[in-house]
Amino acid sequence: MRIVIVLLLVACALAGLQTWRIDGLTEKADQAQRIIGTLSAGIESRDNAINRLSNEAVTRERQEQSLRTQLSKAGDHARIREIHIQRLLNENQEMRDWYGARLPDGISRMHQRPAFASAADYLRWLSGGNELPDTGKLTDY
Template identity: 80%
Template sequence: MRVLILLLLAACALAGLQTWRIDGLHDEAEEAQRIIGTLSAGIESRDNVINRLNNDAVTRERQEQSLRAQLSQAGQRARVREYTIQRLLNENQEMRDWYSASMPDGISRMHARPAFASAADYLHWLSGGNQLPDTGKLTGH
């Protein structure tokens, strides 16, 4: 009978030990599930950022293509305008005379100003009420 009691006590102790180990494993499994959830959320967040950055890159590429097309069109219009001006100058003596004439003195002085190191220097120069310098130079049109 003593042996039977000892075997029962040993079986109860073993069952208790197994229950304790199962609880520990259950806690570890829950912790692993929390870690998996956190990592999954991090991966999803990273994927969202990657998708947003890819979309931004595609949008910027389209904008760049649009700007390049606009620049090309502007360059073409500038060439046409320059060609038209040159053609008019070649055809019309009055236009050539006007184009090569010097600007009035006041306008020439407006085109000339000293070099400024900063915006404060420019504001100081403006508030000084200085006369515009007389360049005496012909300005290129």
């Protein structure tokens, strides 16, 4: 009988030990699940960021292509305008005289600007006091 009791106690101890080990493994499995959930959320966040950046890159490429097309069209228009002006100058002496005449001082000053080291310098220059002459007064040519 003692042997049976000892065996029962040993069996209970082993069962308790197994229960303790199972609880530890369950806790580790729960911790692993939490880690997997965190990593999955991180991966999903990264994938969303990659998709967003990819979409932005495609949008920027389209915008760049549109701007290049607009620049090309503007260049074409400028060339056509220059050809037209040159044709008019070649055809008309009065137009050549007008085209070659000196601009009024106020207009000449509008076309003058110093060299700028940065955009901030340009903005400072723009906000400076570069006043135009009074339009009610005649300017000397």
